[in-house]
Amino acid sequence: MNDKKKIGFDILENSDINTIEEIGTGKMNIDKNARERMLKNTMNKYEAEKKRLGIAQDTTSENNENADSVTGVEVYERRRLPHFIYIGLCSAAAIALTIGSITMLNRRKPDAPEIQTPVAEVTSTAATTSTGISTTTASSKEAVTVTAATETSAASAKDTTAATTTAADSSDKTGGDTETADGNTPSDTTVSAAYTNPHTDRTDITQEELDAAAVRAVKQLINYYDGFPNVAQPDPTLGVMLRYAFYDVNGDSVPELFIRHNYELGNAYMYVYDGNDYVTARFNGHDMNGNETVQETVLSVVEAFSADNTIGMMGHQGGSQSFILYMGDDNTITPLYEYTLYRSYKDGRLSEEYTYDGDLGKFGEFLDMYRSYGERELNWIEYDLNEK
């Protein structure tokens, strides 16, 4: 019998200050952005607390352009006007947002039937490219579907949607991102259009089928990464976790698949179900240079919001790019808000351009809006990385 005492790193938890110093305060890895965030937060709290306590000491530096401002009543008078304007602006913004949302939703409804038009384009593109591009099983699947769609001229919306699904799926498998973008984006517009993702109208989908598809997607993801600790290389010391969850973002009765893992810097994903498999969802967004590009729903954070039909995506440390996206009933995805270090976009249009957002001030504004959508708790399923 083993009579050795058990010991773990949890013994270091809740240590006293001396032990913490022994562990090493210099071992912390606080990056520059985190430092700036905390300093800004500290100063905000400090100023608020000072005001609350009535401490009138002036702590502004010579770098502050308000260093010569006087204290006392005049300070309050000076602040009252900006505060008033601020409230006015907030109210105006709230009204504008409400009107904008209503307008957007009103415009969205009539758009639904018009999806048939790009669908036709996609299917015809698929039909022409299927002869020239590849001879894989994916392309033959396309051909069958396209034939079915053309044979029955009075094809229902269901059939045409299925055709789109297969076409988009095939581009997924052949890696032709830009081809699909051309098929979905009106070429003469400057605004990001809704991206039509694969979709299915099947009503006989079972949870077992979705479970199996989710596991296939997870395994495909694991195989994508060299060195991801899988069956071949079990190494629990790495502490890698992978989990997934189902959630029906757009209320079409077919749940989307969310995956998260912490390998390397970690990533998150959202997939849509095409009737056979969970495939990467895409949307028309903008890159750091301001070019419109097809982007995948893959980033450090990809999460379903509490607000209906919306998802959020965020880079590391609020890094390079973050998005708030709208997902239509037919799996179309439209960017509502986009943030990059140089530009912000609203409804696919450039809303603001700025020099490098080094202090993440613009990101802070975006983050406030992002948080207002509210994160939705999902029921995560831990994937056993040692599972065969």
Added chain:
Amino acid sequence: MKALTTNTLKTNKRGGPMTDNEYRKMYDKDPRKAQTALFDEYLGYVYAIVYNKLRSCGSSEDIEECVGDVFSAVFISYDRSGSFDGDLKGLIGTIANRTAIQMYRKLVRHSDTVYIENETTELADTENVEENAERSVLKNTLLKLINSLGQPDSDIIIQKFYYNMNSKEIADKHSMSPASVRMRCSRALKKLKELLANEGYEMKEGNI
């Protein structure tokens, strides 16, 4: 992402941490500059204390929030009394500890949770004393053995298992590749297990 070296408690001319007196002089010239200097000097220290208290229940946002509360309280403390009563580091440590405990209580919503070493009002019974003594021995043993691994393995082990950094973050700090970090970590952990076994201990499953 560039990481700051937070081992910064050595910034004055004497090579020691910033003192009460030095802060006052700097503050008289430019309060905001003095506050920023103090923040930079003690950020690692405060973050480590707060992290230690909240790691089991708080997110990184909670920890950052709490760090902000601590420094705000430190600045207010000076504004109100005009000094830090000599021991600046001691005062910051105490404020950090108490603020983190308050945040912990808020997060876990168990107002009766007690940190024994900080609550002098709690009368320690014999059982607590024994338990604390045993924990203290275990802590010291573990730290001694981790330190005996030498640099950079001791740092890697602490960063991996105490500060929960991933291989990429550790790699950035040590100018290594993530693969090298994983390899070193795996070997160091194996060595640590052997050292613990020699001392009559066995590593808990969750830490292997």
